Amino acid sequence: MGIRDLRILTLIVAAMVALEALSTPIILLAAALFPEGYMENVVPIASQVDFAVSVFTLLTYAVFGRWIYVAGRNLVEAGYQDLEFTPGSRIWWFAVPIANFVKPYQGMRELWNASHGESDYTIGNGLVGAWWALWLGHGFLATILRIAAGPDAGTGPLWFQSAADIAVAVVAIIMLCSIAEAQRKLGTGQLAEVFA
Structure with missing residues (x-):
């Protein structure tokens, strides 16, 4: 099948992650700036x-999952045979209670390290660690x-949550773009189209 070029899928995921993170602030701004309307x-x-x-x-999560799967599949296609995580397991660990506090991070750390040519896939990376800490904190x-927020809490809690949404989105987009760029160097042959 060959290594797939992640650029288009990365752009789609980045746009979706950004829109998802900005949806609440846009609604809150509309309410503040145009209260009557x-x-x-x-x-x-x-x-x-x-x-x-x-x-x-939910659609954003699905497309993000597709990105994780394709990036993991690229490692397999590039000949990485000593990976702990399969392309699919990087996704389904998000749904396993208790383990989902650690395993998705480990899967993304392995994806990052292998994509960037690290021979030890367990080495921590600040960006992946920041993404995971922000994801859990979020x-x-x-x-x-x-x-905690009751019906009379106002918009304060929503603004606070929006700040967390934006922070995790920015770090996630940077992480995805870096992995996608590193994976462009994995194969020496022609990269296949993502949706092929």
Whole structure:
């Protein structure tokens, strides 16, 4: 099958991650800057907007998972046979309770190290570590804010969560772009198209 060029898929994932992270701040800004228009046009369809944002978030996770799979498959196609994680396991570890606090990080660390030519796949990388810490912190923060913020909490908790969303998105995009660029050097032959 050959090593696939991740540039187009990386661009798509980066755009989706950025849009997903910016959705709440955009809604909050619209409410603050245009309160009358917001009340007339957005509030009546708030549940539909929330549903659309949730669907887009799930779609973003699916496309991000596709990116992880293709990047992992590229390592296999490049001849890496000593990997601990298969392309698929890098994704499904996100869904395994308790292990999902550690295994996805280890899978992405291995993906990063192998893509960048490191012979020891267990060496920590600051960017991957920052992404994982932000991802976990983002999830814990969302849970805490959902529990602690009552109906009278205002928009403060949403702004706080938005800052965490943006931070994890920026680091994730930088990480994906760096891995994609490193993988361009994996194969000496022609790279296959991502969706081929």
